[in-house]
Amino acid sequence: MNISVFDLFKIGIGPSSSHTVGPMYAAKQFLFNCMEQFPLTKIYSVKIELFGSLALTGKGHGSDTAILLGLEGEEPASVEPEQIPNRLKRIRKNRTLCLMNEHKIYFEEEKSFIFKYEDLLPHHSNGMRFTVFDDDSTKLREENFYSVGGGFILNTKEIQNDNEDFGAQIPFPFRTCEELFEHCTKTGMTCRELMWINEQTWRSESDIWEGLLEIWGVMQECTQRGMSSTETHLPGGLNVRRRAPELYKELVDNPETSPAEMMDWVSLFAMAVNEENAAGGRIVTAPTNGGGGVIPAVMHYCHRFRSEFNEDEIITFLLTAAAIGILFKEGASISAAEVGCQGEIGVACSMAAGGLAAVMGCTTSQIANAAEIGMEHNLGLTCDPVGGLVQIPCIERNAMGAIKAINAARLAKRGDGNHIISLDKVINTMHKTGKDMMHIYKETSLGGLAVNIPEC
Numbered sequence: 001m002n003i004s005v006f007d008l009f010k011i012g013i014g015p016s017s018s019h020t021v022g023p024m025y026a027a028k029q030f031l032f033n034c035m036e037q038f039p040l041t042k043i044y045s046v047k048i049e050l051f052g053s054l055a056l057t058g059k060g061h062g063s064d065t066a067i068l069l070g071l072e073g074e075e076p077a078s079v080e081p082e083q084i085p086n087r088l089k090r091i092r093k094n095r096t097l098c099l100m101n102e103h104k105i106y107f108e109e110e111k112s113f114i115f116k117y118e119d120l121l122p123h124h125s126n127g128m129r130f131t132v133f134d135d136d137s138t139k140l141r142e143e144n145f146y147s148v149g150g151g152f153i154l155n156t157k158e159i160q161n162d163n164e165d166f167g168a169q170i171p172f173p174f175r176t177c178e179e180l181f182e183h184c185t186k187t188g189m190t191c192r193e194l195m196w197i198n199e200q201t202w203r204s205e206s207d208i209w210e211g212l213l214e215i216w217g218v219m220q221e222c223t224q225r226g227m228s229s230t231e232t233h234l235p236g237g238l239n240v241r242r243r244a245p246e247l248y249k250e251l252v253d254n255p256e257t258s259p260a261e262m263m264d265w266v267s268l269f270a271m272a273v274n275e276e277n278a279a280g281g282r283i284v285t286a287p288t289n290g291g292g293g294v295i296p297a298v299m300h301y302c303h304r305f306r307s308e309f310n311e312d313e314i315i316t317f318l319l320t321a322a323a324i325g326i327l328f329k330e331g332a333s334i335s336a337a338e339v340g341c342q343g344e345i346g347v348a349c350s351m352a353a354g355g356l357a358a359v360m361g362c363t364t365s366q367i368a369n370a371a372e373i374g375m376e377h378n379l380g381l382t383c384d385p386v387g388g389l390v391q392i393p394c395i396e397r398n399a400m401g402a403i404k405a406i407n408a409a410r411l412a413k414r415g416d417g418n419h420i421i422s423l424d425k426v427i428n429t430m431h432k433t434g435k436d437m438m439h440i441y442k443e444t445s446l447g448g449l450a451v452n453i454p455e456c
């Protein structure tokens with residue numbers, strides 16, 4: 001699978017890339033596939049089944065909402081988060097769905113939306129099945145999709161052949177850090193330069209430049225909204241307070257002279273993003289939503305605490321981080337349902353460490369070292385969101401991931417690039433650890449903090 005930087009950094013909505021962004025894409029894709037076979041007007045009813053982790057944490061992660069909007073033709077990048085509550089109210093009150101914003105059908109959510117908590121589809125814990133029927137109750141089409149993390153979706157055929165490349169060939173293909181290094185050594189190019197050339201497979205140079213700056217712009221807007229929100233609590237019923245606005249005010253009104261204040265700012269940036277995510281706001285998957293505060297926080301750290309963070313450095317950061325993200329996507333997983341929180345916060349931390357190291361002028365070996373440290377100290381991290389909501393421990397965990405990423409980059413910069421555990425080895429270890437991790441710790445809310453907090 002050839003992966004673009006824009007596959008890893010996608011503009012979407014909260015609270016989850018695998019449970020919100022992916023399902024919305026899947027619902028729309030399913031209807032596209034239907035339209036190739038028959039006119040939408042043939043559809044009389046629709047059935048949606050969610051399996052495994054999608055069923056267990058789907059409500060808390062907004063999967064049902066995302067699918068309904070996807071069936072109405074919406075996409076995560078363009079749907080207006082503020083309009084979602086009214087859209088849902090309309091669907092539920094009128095009991096109608098307007099498929100692809102073209103064809104209205106009767107829709108009884110309680111009967112047509114089925115959560116299969118005990119069942120799994122064969123290839124992944126985040127499975128969903130869409131079925132449509134005509135007015136004789138004859139099945140017109142049925143299709144399974146899998147949301148495999150970071151908003152990526154695959155159908156049954158694609159997930160069975162996940163290692164095959166169906167898309168365009170890129171000039172410098174790589175699946176491992178060793179292969180990436182080989183290209184760098186042969187050509188004398190940096191990771192950023194290689195990625196820049198690979199990206200031109202899909203886009204012009206100006207589109208890549210503008211697109212990456214837009215990604216950074218959306219990250220900045222998201223952070224700013226989180227810091228200045230006037231809402232006091234997050235939705236979902238846990239009664240979690242938004243802390244970013246108060247912390248922001250405190251830092252502005254009462255600045256300290258301690259160097260440790262930098263950590264407060266980095267934590268603030270990360271928490272602001274993830275509070276917005278928890279509230280269903282506009283966010284960039286980086287490379288997921290749950291861990292989506294780490295990279296923006298480290299970029300804001302560059303913006304605020306480094307003398308220069310110009311457009312060129314923004315591009316360097318994002319392309320280098322994406323190269324590392326590709327290694328994890330190819331060699332392990334960025335899906336918490338597969339490998340726990342290692343795949344979200346761990347990968348984001350590793351990517352951010354590599355991106356920051358590149359901006360700090362590190363060598364390719366030092367960048368790999370930074371990324372390796374970033375993951376090594378997230379190995380074994382479980383996914384156990386309380387109440388199935390991406391709030392506890394997720395929001396604070398982004399702050400921890402961002403601080404760790406900065407530390408990893410600085411440690412690598414102080415070294416000579418030599419390290420005993422290679423990035424490939426740590427990716428492999430993370431993958432194996434994820435496979436050994438019990439199901440209850442992989443985005444099911446059946447273990448860990450999710451079951452060990454006192455009832456309020």
Ligand code: SF4
Binds near residue numbers: 290291336385393394
């Ligand atoms: S615990 Fe980690 S992986 Fe799980 S939902 Fe929260 S941020 Fe995502």
